[in-house]
Amino acid sequence: MSTGVEPQQVLARAREVVSSCTGFRDTAISPTAVDRVVRAELARGRSAAELMAELQRPGTPLARALLDAVLVGETYFFRHPEQFRFLASEAVPAALRRGNLVLRGWSAGCASGEETYSIAACLLGMAPPGVRVEVLGTDLHEGRLEYARRGTYGNWSRREAGPLLYPLYHDIAEGRVSVMDNVRAVTRFAQGNLLEPLAESFGSFDVIFCRNVLTYFSPDAVQTALGHLARALVPGGFLLLGTVEVDHPPAGLVRVGAPELQAFRRPMPQEQVPPPRPAYREPEPVRVAMRVPPPPARTPPPAPAPAPSPVRLHLEALQSIEGGDAAGAASTLEKLLEQFRDYIPGMLELALLRERAGAREAAFALMHTVRDIAARLPPDLIIQGPEPLPARFYRASADAFLTLGAIE
Ligand SMILES: C[S@@+](CC[C@H](N)C(=O)[O-])C[C@H]1O[C@@H](n2cnc3c(N)ncnc32)[C@H](O)[C@@H]1O
Known part of the structure; x- marks a missing residue:
């Protein structure tokens, strides 16, 4: 008996579900990945109508299988090392100048955690005695977060393009490394969707890395995610994006450094408005005095200009x-x-x-x-x-x- 639902309709609906859950634009959703998941369900004897009905409900096993299939998790330690150098040379000193006793970092879209641990190692390397470090990694893909929490990695996570800028792991077996205890101790992972604001209980951050994530998003989703990221920064904090992810500074942030660095800073409250310049005023028109005015009060001579300090x-x-x-x-x-x-x-x-x-x-x-x-x-x-x-x-x-x- 035909239910009137064609597999093509299920595929189209599956893409809509992926797009609305992730923020991905349609062209960034792999057709083969979606096809594979839907075909596997049909091969298990489920009907197209059944799949269609499941795809009308949020958070079902089918929706999760689709997300797991399309989310790209490519990452490695100290990827884009110039941004870690920036973190060490600019963002950390700025936070210390603000008097921070804790340096807080967030790796948003952390995949299997290499970026999160790299941030933690860098902050630990830079924190003077008495300053604590806390780093959060979030991702939509729960399986990758579980992997991240284990903290053991193979050679694919250590690539030449990512030099080991700070001590981060030690060897445990041929081609396997384990994240050092002090780096793990300051790092935690949680599931989070960048289309939603991060729970307030996580606090705000001196530095946020969100790299190679927005590149898949639709323009609207990029703006939504950037808004959440910018609001999670402390005043004076920095957001680092992937190489080609935006061509304008996100709203409320200012670009820092060369455009290819993709570094943005949330201004301090007093910087929001540029310092007011004394406005030029037309001189008051000269009024013709009807009476002889009293002699002007003696004004003290102007104070000498202060020596430049x-x-x-x-x-x-x-x-x-x-x-x-x-x-x-x-x-x-x-x-x-x-x-x-x-x-x-x-x-x-x-x-x-x-x-x-x-x-x-x-x-x-x-x-x-x-x-x-x-x-x-x-x-x-x-x-x-x-x-x-x-x-x-x-x-x-x-x-x-x-x-x-x-x-x-
Ligand atoms: C290519 S990895 C980037 C990992 C790391 N940031 C890096 O640059 O090495 C992209 C990650 O973004 C996550 N992601 C995609 N859409 C997301 C969303 N809407 N919310 C949270 N994470 C998302 C994916 O699950 C994936 O793990």
Whole structure:
């Protein structure tokens, strides 16, 4: 007896289900994967009408089988290493400057967990004593999360394209590694769909990696997911996306670094609105006085302009950076350092600018000086910069920068 439902209709409905659960655009859904799942069900003797009815309900075993079949889980340790270098050289120092006692990372769309553990290893490598690390990995695919929680991997997770930037695993057998206990201890995994906001109980993050996920999404789904990601960042936190996933900064975020870095920052509340410039006002029209006015009160002579302080010049440089004028910022910092030769906050800033501009040697020379000066100071001595920070912060930042460069 014909039920009036054709297998082609089931296939079409299956694609709709996949698309609405994942956010994938239709062309990113593998027809062979969907076909395989539906044909397997038909081969088990189920009718097309039965499958169609199951596909009208959310979260059924058939819907899960379809998701498992279409979700691509390609990943490996320290994939796109330049983004981990950015994490170490920019995002972590920024979080420490905000006074964080915990560094929090989220790997959104973590697949089997290699990215999550890589973030955890990097944060652990960068955290000064007394600063904790917490990293969350989420994915839609429960099977991959189970694999991630086991924390043992084969050679496919370690590729040349992903250099081991921080200690992360140890060998357990030929071609098998296990994630180190200290890295596991700060990492946890949970199921989560990027089309929905992350549960508030997970808190907010200093850095979010969401890479090679949005590339499959429809334009609407990309916007939905970006909104959830941006809202999960702390002010001053960073979002790192895959290489070609967006061509504009997500709403509410600003681009940082070169476009190919795909790094975006949530501004601090005071940065949301650019500092108001004093508006130009037309002079008041001169009124003809009918009476002789009283003599003007004596006004005190104007106070002499304050001498430029290193912090004031440093803030000027930061404003240039925010305004996209890296060259202007570098020249302000150079002038600053001519006047205040030991001002290590400015030296660190200039080193990072040099590194971003590709002038590695100059960046290294500056970082060596930062380290040497900081090493001669008492570690807890507070250095006045845009934010007061102890000398040990500058030493740790320079050490991390120089060590990373050496591993490379
Ligand atoms: C190609 S892997 C990327 C893994 C890792 N981020 C990396 O770049 O190495 C994409 C992951 O995104 C997950 N994914 C796809 N759509 C998702 C969604 N709507 N919500 C959460 N995860 C999703 C997939 O299950 C898959 O594990």
